[in-house]
Amino acid sequence: MPANKVIKLVSRPKEMPTLDNFSIEEAQIPSPAQGEVLLRTLYISVDPYMRGRMNDAKSYAPPFALNEAIAGGVISEVVESYAEGFQKGDVVLGNSTWTLYSVAKPERLTVIDPNIAPITTALGVLGMPGLTAYFGLLDIGQPKEGETVVVSGAAGAVGMIVGQIAKIKGARVVGIAGSDEKNEYLIKELGFDAAINYKTTADLHAELAQACPDGIDVYFDNVGGAISDAALSLINKNARIPICGQIALYNLGKADVGNRIQSVLLVNTALMQGFLVGQYAARFPEAVSQLAQWLQQKKLKYAENIVDGFEQTPHAFIGLFTGDNLGKQLVKVAEPSNK
Structure with missing residues (x-):
């Protein structure tokens, strides 16, 4: 050995x-x-x-x-x-x-x-990332047919599953990722309605507003930082914001200083909720079964x-x-x- x-x-x-x-x-x-x-x-x-x-x-x-x-x-x-x-x-x-x-x-x-x-x-897709996408989107985000869902970190293991589940539920889906190649994959392979390259856009807020003409009903937050500031400025009444990760902040050498969002949440009677996938451990079999079914039906790719x-x-x-x-x-x- x-x-x-x-x-x-x-x-x-x-x-x-x-x-x-x-x-x-x-x-x-x-x-x-x-x-x-x-x-x-x-x-x-x-x-x-x-x-x-x-x-x-x-x-x-x-x-x-x-x-x-x-x-x-x-x-x-x-x-x-x-x-x-x-x-x-x-x-x-x-x-x-x-x-x-x-x-x-x-x-x-x-x-x-x-x-x-x-x-x-x-x-x-059948493990921690898929479970995170499933519970964060469906339990907190609760997307409805015709609503607009925005996903940051959309080309990551969690984000791409979030977007596809939102499409299964009949939502319009906009992804935010860091390269044109990734965004092309989101649109052509996974069926996202639009995708934005946050690294090359001259004005993220303006481009996001153009991609979401009816505002944002669900923002699935994987990254935090300036990307989330732009998304939160466009939320609709009764929007839901699951907080999954803050990857834009993990390597900062100092404390992050950002927008104060309480008034935005208050005016829009919006829900922002952090979650950990371990909270849903008792329901893991339900999620794995549904994710596996979507895979077999080719409604879900990874x-x-x-x-x-x-x-x-x-x-x-x-x-x-x-x-x-x-x-x-x-x-x-x-x-x-x-x-």
Whole structure:
């Protein structure tokens, strides 16, 4: 069996993360105890929320500890099992460390059925990003037929699913993303009605107003910052604003200063609500079933940007903040042994 490797956070980024914030070290392969399984990593998910956990600050999740392995969504293969219900060769989803091999208890793992969809979808459209899009849009956004839905970060793993669900519900959908290529994909492949390149537009507010002549009924906020300021200035009466992420702010070296929005919300009797997908854990089966059905009916598409090689994980993570990815950003570590 080859040696184990581990990726650790060794310093906290001040602004944009760099490779110097990470170390890749050799480690011993752990030995599973009774009731545990030994896992071989196949795919690692890198996600924007992890940037917040690199700060030593209070948030909805505890910060990553320095000089310890980073952890997140991982697809693995069972190598050895001392736990009931798991056998060698099972492909599982769990919250695991950035290591080649790890040990886990069965209650933290879910067996992935490759007959439903490719296994990588368990980290994307049928995983945390898809669930986030489903509950944030449908529970808080509640789009209605004929309404206008605007999605920032629209070419990301969450944003592209949000836009497609809004289209399924009969809404007009406008996406905001960071390249012409991404926006062309949103319109031609995913059926968005319009898309705006926030990096090249001379006047985001004016272009957004032109794309939304009837105003904005739902703004799904993935980014915060100036993009959200422009969207919020165009909201309609009784608009709904699910707050999913604030990626534009994650790498700021100082506190953000923006518009005061209370009067905008008050005048429009609008709802702005932050949410965490974990709040909906009891309803995950409902969402996965519906998302899988839409996939099978070809009402829902997804994109993946897969980076090869365990050592490339820090590069893939940093790429989230430089616009490298279209859709879900993943690192491929190994193939399942039964493929």
